[in-house]
Amino acid sequence: MAELIKKEREFVVPGDEIVKSMDYLPGRNCFRAGESICARKIGLVSLSGRVISIIPLSGKYVPKVGDMVIATVEDIPGTRGWVMDINSPYKAFLPLSGVRDFIDTNRTSLDKVYKIGDVVYAKIHSMSGFDMIDISMQDPRARKLRGGRIIRINQAKVPRIIGKQGSMISMIKDRTGSRISIGQNGYLWMDGGDEKMVMKAIDLIDTEAYKNGLTDKVSKLLGEPKKPAPAKEVKPAEKPKEEKPAEKPKEEKPAEKPKEENA
Amino acid sequence: MKREDGRKADEMRSTTMTVGVIPNANGSAMVKMGNTVAVAAVYGPREMHPKHKQISDRANLNTIYAMVPFSCTDRIRPGYSRRSQEICKVTRQALESAVFLEDFPKAAIDVYINIISANAGTRAAGINAASLALADAGIPMRDLVASIAAGKIGDEYVLDLAGKEEEETFCDLPLAYMPKSKKITLLQMDGDLSPQDVKKVMELAIKGCEQLYKMQKEALKKRWIK
Amino acid sequence: MNVETMMNVQADYIVSQAKAGKRVDGRKLDEFRKIEIEKNLIPNAEGSCRVRMGKTDIIAGIKMSVGTPFSDKPNEGILISNAELAPMAAARFEPGRPSEDAVETARVIDRGIRESKAMDTEKLCIEKGEKVWIVNVDVQVMNHDGNLIDAGALGAAIALANAKIPAYDPETETIDIKNRKEKLPVKLKPIAVTIHKIGGKLVLDPTLEEEDVADVRLTVTTSDSGNVCALQKSGQGSFTAEEIEEAIAMSVARGKELRKLVE
Numbered sequence: 001m002a003e004l005i006k007k008e009r010e011f012v013v014p015g016d017e018i019v020k021s022m023d024y025l026p027g028r029n030c031f032r033a034g035e036s037i038c039a040r041k042i043g044l045v046s047l048s049g050r051v052i053s054i055i056p057l058s059g060k061y062v063p064k065v066g067d068m069v070i071a072t073v074e075d076i077p078g079t080r081g082w083v084m085d086i087n088s089p090y091k092a093f094l095p096l097s098g099v100r101d102f103i104d105t106n107r108t109s110l111d112k113v114y115k116i117g118d119v120v121y122a123k124i125h126s127m128s129g130f131d132m133i134d135i136s137m138q139d140p141r142a143r144k145l146r147g148g149r150i151i152r153i154n155q156a157k158v159p160r161i162i163g164k165q166g167s168m169i170s171m172i173k174d175r176t177g178s179r180i181s182i183g184q185n186g187y188l189w190m191d192g193g194d195e196k197m198v199m200k201a202i203d204l205i206d207t208e209a210y211k212n213g214l215t216d217k218v219s220k221l222l223g224e225p226k227k228p229a230p231a232k233e234v235k236p237a238e239k240p241k242e243e244k245p246a247e248k249p250k251e252e253k254p255a256e257k258p259k260e261e262n263a
Numbered sequence: 264m265k266r267e268d269g270r271k272a273d274e275m276r277s278t279t280m281t282v283g284v285i286p287n288a289n290g291s292a293m294v295k296m297g298n299t300v301a302v303a304a305v306y307g308p309r310e311m312h313p314k315h316k317q318i319s320d321r322a323n324l325n326t327i328y329a330m331v332p333f334s335c336t337d338r339i340r341p342g343y344s345r346r347s348q349e350i351c352k353v354t355r356q357a358l359e360s361a362v363f364l365e366d367f368p369k370a371a372i373d374v375y376i377n378i379i380s381a382n383a384g385t386r387a388a389g390i391n392a393a394s395l396a397l398a399d400a401g402i403p404m405r406d407l408v409a410s411i412a413a414g415k416i417g418d419e420y421v422l423d424l425a426g427k428e429e430e431e432t433f434c435d436l437p438l439a440y441m442p443k444s445k446k447i448t449l450l451q452m453d454g455d456l457s458p459q460d461v462k463k464v465m466e467l468a469i470k471g472c473e474q475l476y477k478m479q480k481e482a483l484k485k486r487w488i489k
Numbered sequence: 490m491n492v493e494t495m496m497n498v499q500a501d502y503i504v505s506q507a508k509a510g511k512r513v514d515g516r517k518l519d520e521f522r523k524i525e526i527e528k529n530l531i532p533n534a535e536g537s538c539r540v541r542m543g544k545t546d547i548i549a550g551i552k553m554s555v556g557t558p559f560s561d562k563p564n565e566g567i568l569i570s571n572a573e574l575a576p577m578a579a580a581r582f583e584p585g586r587p588s589e590d591a592v593e594t595a596r597v598i599d600r601g602i603r604e605s606k607a608m609d610t611e612k613l614c615i616e617k618g619e620k621v622w623i624v625n626v627d628v629q630v631m632n633h634d635g636n637l638i639d640a641g642a643l644g645a646a647i648a649l650a651n652a653k654i655p656a657y658d659p660e661t662e663t664i665d666i667k668n669r670k671e672k673l674p675v676k677l678k679p680i681a682v683t684i685h686k687i688g689g690k691l692v693l694d695p696t697l698e699e700e701d702v703a704d705v706r707l708t709v710t711t712s713d714s715g716n717v718c719a720l721q722k723s724g725q726g727s728f729t730a731e732e733i734e735e736a737i738a739m740s741v742a743r744g745k746e747l748r749k750l751v752e
Contacts, residue, residue, distance in 0.1 A: 059401025
């Protein structure tokens with residue numbers, strides 16, 4: 001097979017030729033131009049068997065069925081459901097059938113269930129066409145978000161923040177004691193625990209996302225595990241967790257383990 | 264020949280490019296070519312308003328080009344002039360060939376270009392910045408787009424006209440180019456030149472675009488790879 | 490419309506933090522973000538200044554021309570301020586006519602400069618009743634992360650303090666911007682400080698999400714003597730008389746510090 005012009009994990013810009021050969025197939029974020037396979041977005045080259053893809057570094061969230069997202073109620077047109085903002089080029093819809101409890105629309109107005117501005121953790125249930133995106137609250141993880149705070153994250157980096165089978169995000173949750181829900185659409189909700197440390201971990205992953213040894217770097221940053229935060233909102237007077245007094249210095253590990261991280 | 268700022272005939276002005284200058288935008292860039300400074304911001308793909316202007320099978324690339332009031336010798340009144348409207352259109356069409364608009368039916372990709380300091384070659388700087396902003400925003404594209412103006416002064420073919428050169432030149436030819444696909448997406452000219460000379464000026468402009476393309480790639484890499 | 494729906498979770502978080510005297514980014518209620526200043530960056534402008542307060546980014550530029558004075562002020566130059574809430578600066582800004590926010594921002598900045606009599610407009614007279622200098626102050630917003638009035642007013646004050654009058658030839662009636670010698674007759678340095686009310690607390694230099702949660706704000710512009718030269722209340726909510734007194738005191742104190750940046 002022909003050799004790649006742009007190597008694995010090399011940075012490419014749109015139009016960059018990655019390989020000139022019909023032996024390869026264009027995967028995500030690539031296109032074929034004549035005999036060449038070229039990049040469609042800025043990102044890193046990724047080869048899997050014969051398929052060349054580009055791991056994107058930026059871009060708006062493109063919904064996929066099965067994704068968990070953090071969605072905001074934007075509008076309530078009529079009695080069929082709620083129009084939701086999912087930070088994507090198209091709006092999503094939460095139909096009545098997507099809500100766990102039965103709603104008698106003759107007796108209850110929809111805004112008593114969810115009103116404009118309410119934020120939910122929901123699942124992309126179905127997509128018929130690019131702009132008919134239905135979400136659902138039926139998944140056991142789905143719920144209305146109360147308390148806590150929300151930060152925006154680069155949706156392209158979400159796979160790294162979650163980690164292989166959730167390993168990275170579990171580590172962050174355990175070590176900071178914070179309750180965290182991540183939306184594939186580029187939002188993160190957190191409540192309690194060492195929130196500052198959660199943000200530091202997210203920043204670190206954002207900068208070092210595709211370098212080797214990411215898990216170890218994050219592990220080092222997080223330090224020892226903390227006690228988990230109680231589910232109820234803590235009163236300010238209690239002051240449960242301040243900055244850890246003996247914080248490990250953030251120096252780069254000299255001998256990096258060559259562990260490959262695959263999102 | 265002696266140019267006003269001491270450059271050689273085929274030399275472009277000192278150029279810097281910075282990607283990611285407007286945190287609120289999905290993508291952004293600032294391009295300085297000599298004293299001409301263009302800032303571009305991209306928002307999108309996002310909902311297209313008003314609804315009746317949505318295109319059913321592709322995205323709308325809305326390009327707005329405006330000069331900031333204090334960018335020129337004489338103050339520019341805010342609002343649109345016929346000149347800026349024309350530049351909006353040719354800029355949009357220079358960029359449209361490069362973007363996979365069909366990936367986002369009915370949506371809008373808004374490109375805002377502001378010239379904050381003007382010393383000739385503003386539409387070229389604007390296109391260079393807009394192309395970077397689109398790539399920065401992770402919008403799927405076939406290629407980047409680079410742009411520069413060239414002309415002929417006396418006997419020499421001159422690259423990147425600046426200041427008074429815009430008046431002295433026999434022709435002012437701005438050109439935009441997709442460097443990988445080798446396609447010209449913007450071509451304008453005013454002047455008085457033989458067809459052979461036009462060909463030479465175009466070739467010079469294309470060479471200039473190829474140099475700018477290298478800088479664009481570097482600027483994108485610098486922003487995303489630390 | 491491209492206004493993002495405010496997430497209740499985040500709004501509640503900001504308000505509850507403010508009630509506890511805290512802010513999302515860890516600042517004190519009356520603390521300003523880091524301010525960066527860049528002077529005379531626009532060669533074609535008579536004076537210019539870029540101000541960054543956190544992620545808020547504005548450029549103020551001065552352009553001068555010669556014109557006829559107002560009939561009731563035949564020996565005074567004319568000062569006109571304008572603010573452009575450019576669409577590139579925020580998803581919510583739309584191209585087209587200036588919104589009422591843009592107009593208000595410009596007029597508040599203008600009032601501060603005018604009422605403080607910061608500029609000795611009589612010195613801008615070229616020929617009484619016939620020709621005077623017209624000074625245009627334009628504030629271009631590059632990125633909106635809250636507190637545009639304070640940033641814009643500061644930028645305008647610094648741009649004016651650094652502006653130089655171009656040479657004017659009354660015979661040919663031409664202006665030569667390459668020949669700028671004399672400084673503008675700026676006597677005073679008006680500083681605008683806007684106080685926002687969030688969760689019942691008075692807050693300075695809000696970020697955009699903090700601003701969106703505040704129900705009312707008061708801009709207090711002071712001059713070098715510590716006197717108030719302009720006031721503007723904006724927003725649906727209201728202030729008590731005591732809160733206004735406190736706000737004025739905050740502006741006088743913070744104004745003194747910000748004034749040191751105007752040179």
